[in-house]
Amino acid sequence: MQELIAVGDRAPDFTLPDQNNRKVNLVGLSADRRVLLVFFPLAFTGNCEGELALIRDRLPEFENDSLTTVAISVGPPPTHKVWSSAQGFLFPLLSDFWPHGAVAQQYGVFSERHGYPLRGTVLVDRDRTVLFADVAEAGAPRDATVWERALRLA
Structure with missing residues (x-):
């Protein structure tokens, strides 16, 4: 694993x-709000x-006039579609499928050993x-305090 950004x-x-x-890019997301990137291993x-589910249940804290939130993993879009529909996730689940984990690697949260991103925030x-x-x-x-520490800065 590379060093965390x-x-x-x-x-x-x-x-x-x-x-x-749908294609989503950081430049577009950050044009008018801060962006919380939530890397996760697997759907x-x-x-x-x-x-x-915590993000889903507290969505107004994670998706508002000053902040938008996206979750990122190596799963393909069809897998994320089924999972997000079943769970009621209304925020974007982005697919870092190919090149495999390239974005997670850039942010220093990709585990080569496991082949997926760690829980990076x-x-x-x-x-x-x-x-x-x-x-x-x-x-x-x-860590249970991660959400509060990140949201306090948002």
Whole structure:
């Protein structure tokens, strides 16, 4: 795993398909709001489902006039479509499928050993400056305080 992107770094732009196969890019997302990037290992897994359900259940905190939130994993758009429909996730689930994990690698949250991103949380300002960055160890859930620390800066 590469080193986690640092606070103060410029967040790399990316363009990825969402669960509806629409192209989403960081430059467009950050044009008028801060962006919370929520990297997760895999759809249809317990910890990931619980974390994204928290976002779903508290959506006004994660999606408002000053902040937008996207979740990113290596799963393909059709998988994300089925999962997001079943779970009622109304925020974008972006597919970092090919090149496999390239965006997660740029942000320093990709586990080569596992072949998927770890639970990374990165808050990006409108000028693409990283305001917050955290990553959980492989197999570990996101620290319970991560959401509050990131949202406080949003």
